[in-house]
Amino acid sequence: MRQPTTDTRQAITRPPAAKAARTGGRLHFLDALRGIAAAYVVFFHLVYVGGVPAPAWLAGVTAQGGTGVMLFFVVSCFSLFFTMPARLKEARPMVSFFTHRFFRIAPLFYVWLVISCLLMTYVYHLPITTAAVLQSIFFVFNLVPGNQSGIVMASWTIGVEMLFYAIFPLIYFKTRNIVEAWSLVLGTLLAYFAMIFVLPLLPLDPETAGSHHQWLFIKDMPVFAMGAVCYFLLVNRLANDPVPEDRSVGTLLLLVSACIFVARSNSWIDDRIFAGHPYMWPAIWYSALIIGLALNPIKLLVNRVTRFLGTVSYSLYLAHGPVINALRPWYDRLARHEDWSTTKTYLIAVSGTMLVSVAIAYVTYRLIEVPFIRLGKTVYARWFNRPQQVTTAATPR
Numbered sequence: 120m121r122q123p124t125t126d127t128r129q130a131i132t133r134p135p136a137a138k139a140a141r142t143g144g145r146l147h148f149l150d151a152l153r154g155i156a157a158a159y160v161v162f163f164h165l166v167y168v169g170g171v172p173a174p175a176w177l178a179g180v181t182a183q184g185g186t187g188v189m190l191f192f193v194v195s196c197f198s199l200f201f202t203m204p205a206r207l208k209e210a211r212p213m214v215s216f217f218t219h220r221f222f223r224i225a226p227l228f229y230v231w232l233v234i235s236c237l238l239m240t241y242v243y244h245l246p247i248t249t250a251a252v253l254q255s256i257f258f259v260f261n262l263v264p265g266n267q268s269g270i271v272m273a274s275w276t277i278g279v280e281m282l283f284y285a286i287f288p289l290i291y292f293k294t295r296n297i298v299e300a301w302s303l304v305l306g307t308l309l310a311y312f313a314m315i316f317v318l319p320l321l322p323l324d325p326e327t328a329g330s331h332h333q334w335l336f337i338k339d340m341p342v343f344a345m346g347a348v349c350y351f352l353l354v355n356r357l358a359n360d361p362v363p364e365d366r367s368v369g370t371l372l373l374l375v376s377a378c379i380f381v382a383r384s385n386s387w388i389d390d391r392i393f394a395g396h397p398y399m400w401p402a403i404w405y406s407a408l409i410i411g412l413a414l415n416p417i418k419l420l421v422n423r424v425t426r427f428l429g430t431v432s433y434s435l436y437l438a439h440g441p442v443i444n445a446l447r448p449w450y451d452r453l454a455r456h457e458d459w460s461t462t463k464t465y466l467i468a469v470s471g472t473m474l475v476s477v478a479i480a481y482v483t484y485r486l487i488e489v490p491f492i493r494l495g496k497t498v499y500a501r502w503f504n505r506p507q508q509v510t511t512a513a514t515p516r
Contacts, residue, residue: 146201146357148412151421152194154428157435158473159187161443164273165465165472169443171450174462179384186401188276189342191436193405195280196287196346201357203291213288214503220284222495224433227487228277229256231437235271238441258282264327267334272440279336283343290347297351304348307340312394314338342402349409357413369415376407434480434488442476 163184166173173181209215232255239245247270254260255270261278268275294303314337318328332338356365382388383400393399412421428435449471453464 146198146413147426148409148416148421149194149198150429151416151425152190152409152412152429153432154425154430155420156187156190156194157432157439158428159184159190160273160436161439161473161476162469163187164439164443165468168440169447169450169468169472171453171465171468172461173465174460176462177465183380183384183401186398186405189398189401190405190408191276191432192279192283192339192342193346193349193402193409195283196343197350197409198346199284199287200291200294200347200350209499209504211503215499216288217284218499218503219492219495222491222498223488224277224281224284225258226491227434227437227483228271228274230483230487231271231274231441232256234441239270261334261336264330267330271437272444273436275334276436279339282336283339294347297348300344300347300351304341304344307337307344308393308396308399310337311341311396315394338396339398341396342398345402345406346409349406349413352410353413366415369411369413372407372411373415373417376404376411379404379407428477431477431480431484434484435476438479438483439472439476442472442479446472446475 161184162181165171166181166184203216206212206216206219232252236247236252239247251260251266251270254263254266255274258278258281260266260269261275261282267278269278271277290303294300314335315332318332321328323331379388379400383404388400390397390400446468450468453459453468456464
C-alpha cells in the first residue's frame with residue numbers, strides 16, 4: 120500500500136532541505152517573521168509603555184502589537200519541529216536539545232537580569248526579593264503568582280518559552296502528523312477551558328486566580344501548537360523550490376491572514392468562540408502568514424532588513440524595554456512640539472527607538488549570543504557527544 124505524503128517516520132527522521140527558501144540551516148521566511156514580531160512588539164510598547172500616542176490611522180495596528188509575541192510562539196514551535204530531526208542524529212539527542220536551548224536563551228537573559236536588578240534598585244528604587252531572582256535564574260517564575268511577569272521587562276514570554284522547551288520532546292514524539300497536530304491544538308485549548316473553569320472553584324484569592332488566568336503558560340500552549348500544524352502542512356513542500364501553484368496558495372493565505380487581522384483589529388470578530396482566549400485569533404492569522412510566506416516569500420516581508428532583525432530578534436526583544444524607559448524624557452520633549460502632527464511625532468519616536476534598540480541588540484548579539492551559542496556547541500561536543508560503549512564492533516555511520 121502506498122504511504123501517505125505525510126509519513127510520520129519520514130517527517131521525524133529526515134528534515135527537509137529547502138533550496139531557495141533557506142541558507143544553511145536557516146529558513147529565510149522564519150528569520151523575517153522573527154524580525155517582524157520583534158519590531159511589532161517595539162511599536163506596541165512605544166505606545167503603551169513609552170506613552171507615545173499612535174496616529175489615528177495606525178491606532179488599530181499598534182493596539183495589536185502585543186500579539187507579536189504570539190507570532191514568536193508559533194514560529195518557535197515550528198522551528199523546533201523543523202530542527203529536531205537533526206538533534207535525533209546526535210549521540211544523545213535530548214542532552215543536545217536541552218544544552219543548545221539553554222545556551223541559546225539563558226546567558227543573554229542573565230545579563231539583562233543583572234542589568235534589570237541594578238536599574239530597579241538604584242534608579243527606580245523598587246524592591247527585589249531573593250526568591251524572585253532565584254525564580255528568574257531557574258526560569259520558573261511563570262508558575263509563581265505575583266512574579267509571573269518577570270523581573271526583566273517583558274520577560275514573561277521567556278518564562279513561558281522555557282517551560283515549553285521542558286515539555287517539547289514529549290510533544291514532538293507524540294505529534295507525528297497533521298491529525299495529531301490538530302489534536303494537540305484542540306487538546307491544549309480544552310486544557311485552557313478546564314483551567315478557567317477550575318480556577319474559580321479553587322481556594323485562591325481573586326488576585327492569585329487572576330494572575331494564573333492572565334499569565335500561566337497553559338494559556339499559551341494552543342498558540343505553540345499551531346506551529347506544529349504549520350510544520351506538518353509544510354514539511355513536504357519546503358524540500359522543493361516554490362512552484363506557481365504554491366505561490367498562488369501562498370498569496371491566498373497572506374490575504375486570509377490580512378483579513379482576519381483587520382477583522383479582529385476592528386472588533387468585527389471577537390474571542391467568545393474561544394471562551395475569551397485573547398490569543399487564538401492571532402495564532403490563526405499568524406499561522407496563515409507563516410504558511411503564506413513559506414509558499415510565497417514576498418519581498419515586502421522577507422528581505423534583508425526583516426531577516427537581519429530576525430537574526431537579532433532575541434536581543435532586540437530584551438533590549439527594547441529598558442531603551443523605551445530610558446527615552447521617556449525624549450518622548451516628552453517630542454510631544455511639546457505643538458506644531459508637529461501625531462504621525463510625525465510617532466514616526467520620529469519609532470525611528471529613534473528602533474535605532475538605539477537595534478544598535479544595542481546587535482552588540483549583545485555579537486558579544487553574548489554568538490559566543491555562548493558556540494560555547495554550547497563546544498560543551499556538548501566535548502562532554503556529551505561521545506558514542507555509547509558497545510560490546511560489538513561499531514557500525515560505520
